[in-house]
Amino acid sequence: MPVTTRSSSFPATRSRDRKKLSWATRGVTVVASHKANGSLSGAKKARQAKGGATRVSQAASRASRAQLEATPSSSTTGLERERESRRPEVSDLHHESAALATPFRSDTTVVVPVETSRASSSLSRRTSARPARSSRKRTADVLEDTITTSPIKRKRTAPAATNDAETRALDERESALSEREDAVRERELALQTREEFEKTVKQLEKKISKLTQKVxxxxxxxxxxxxxxxxxxQQANREWEAxxxxxxxxxxxxVELCEAEKAASVDGPAVARPPSANLQWLLSHLEEQFQCSLCFEIMASPYSLNNGRCGHAFCAICILxxxxAAVHRGCGYWHDALECPLCRATLPLTSDDTPRNICTFPFVPDRLAEAAIKSHLTVLLDAADSNAKPIACAKGQDGTHWHGVVDEQVIAWGQGMASRTEWEQREKSGKTQMTLLFNNWSQYEAEDFLAMKDGLEAA
Known part of the structure; x- marks a missing residue:
């Protein structure tokens, strides 16, 4: 009879136990989430976590008491032995519940998974093989094991892994951005260098253009x-050649006139010496080509300066x-080199040392000009002496033929006339002074130069 009663009461008990276990496994979920605006305080979060842990502990206690009340007394001894063996696991459950009651991170969610039909079937097999009370104890142990499993750890480590992945992604993105910035900087530097190079090239091109234009x-x-x-x-050469x-x-x-005169003198004194030149042309030519630039008279004993670039001639007495006039009275020498009065050609500076080289003599006789002047004056002298009266006729009373008119200007150059006398005096004085200076040039001292200076000023 007792056996029948126990067997008949087992289905109802197992059904009631399964309902309680299902309610316990499905209803225990502890959630702690961090809100974005941070409105919950630390104390409130701790109270919520503690309340969740308390509810888990109470649900586990109620399930254990229900199983103990539903088991027969015959299995009490075995249940006590099983309880003694399982007691550390229950303490572990309470330890885990206490750990859940402590404050934890705001972004961690603790979830107790729902035991499926697999757990129910396992429980039914165990209760059928062993006494009901032991199987119910093991069911409570399964619940405790389920609570103490690792989803909490997995949930706690998952955000860290996510943060590491995000950190790596951010690092990679930052590295890519830095590389891109470096590339942009290099490109900007290259562009700036290119602009500076182009600017330099343009400046050099401008300088080259200016220099080319200048060349x-x-x-x-x-x-x-x-x-x-x-x-x-060419013009000067033509003038000189002319x-x-x-x-x-x-x-x-x-020369022809002189030869004719000589031939006439040889033939006899009665032969006339008719001139064959134009007298007016001779006078104008003497005044234009052989006039001294210092005294403005026809040159007497012409001398030129000792300079290859000069070539100007003057009267000997005038050039002396x-x-x-430039000799310094204090020292008796020239302080500066002499220059031509017309072209400013420089003469060699007279040295104070003696004996001097004759090549440093500053004057050179102009033989060609002297011969031409004397030839012209000889024709004028003959024309003036042949006719005392100025007449203009192609043939004279004595049968002499003239080219031109014997006027006062022609007669003034006759023997003993004023123009000829003055010219002869200048010629004689110039030749005398120039010959004296040339002969003593190498030995003259300061006193000699001063004495000659005084003599020329008095002349």
């Missing part, structure tokens, strides 16, 4: 100056007066 202008100016110099040189030709022709005419 072109210089070449054009050089060509223009060269053409002008060539034209001036002058030389004129003087040569005049010399030839004078001009040169010795």
């Amino acid at each position: 072109k202008n210089s070449k054009a100016q050089y060509k223009q100056d060269k053409q002008q110099w060539e034209a001036q040189f 002058k030389v030709k004129t003087i040569t022709d005049e010399r030839d005419v004078l 007066k001009w040169a010795f």
Whole structure:
């Protein structure tokens, strides 16, 4: 009878136990979440966590009491032994519940998974094989084991892994951004360098263009100056050639006249000496070509300066007066080099040391000019002496043929006339002083130069 009662009461008990276990496993869930705005305080979070742990502990206690009340007394001894063996596990359950009651992170969620039909079938197999009370104890132990399993740890470690992944992603993104910034900086630097290089190239091109234009202008100016110099040189050369030709022709005419005069003198004194030149042309030519630039008279004993670039001739006495006017009375020498009065050609500086080289003598006789002047004056002298009265006729009373008119200017150059007398005096004085200076040039001292200076000033 007792066996039948126990067997008949087992299905109802197992059904009631399964309902209680299902309620306990499905209803225990502890959630602690961190709100974005941070409105919950630390104390409130701790109370919520503690309340959740208390509810878990109470549910586990109620399930254990229900199983103990429903088991028969015959299995009490075995249940006590089983309880003694399982007591550390229950303490572990309470320890875990106490741990859940402590404050934890706001972003951690603790979830107790729902025991499925697998647990129910396992429980039914155990209750059928063993006494009901032991199987119920093991069911409570399964609940405790379920509570103490590792989903909490998995939930706690999952955000850390997520944070690590996000950190790595952020690091990779930051590295990519830094590389991109470096590339942009390099590109900007390259562009800036290119702009500076192009600016430098433009500046150099401008300078080269200016220099090229300057060279072109210089070449054009050089060509223009060269053409002008060539034209001036050609013109001066033509003038010089014309002058030389004129003087040569005049010399030839004078030579012919002299030869004719000599031939006439050989034939006899009664033979006349008719001139064959134009008297007016001779006078104008003497005044234009053989006039001294210092005294403005026809040159007497002409001398030129000892300079290859000069070539100007003056009267001997005039050029001596001009040169010795620069002698310093304190020392008796020239302080500066002499220069031509017309072209400013520089003469060699007279040295104070003696004996001096004769090549440093500053004056050179102009033999060609002297011969031409004397030839012209001889023709004028003959014309003036032949006719005392100025007449203009092709043939004279004595049968002499004249080229031109014997006027007062021609007669003034006759023997004993004023123009000829003055010219002869200047010629004689110039030759005397120039010969004296040339002969004593190498030995003259300061006193000699001063004495000659005084003599020229008095002349």
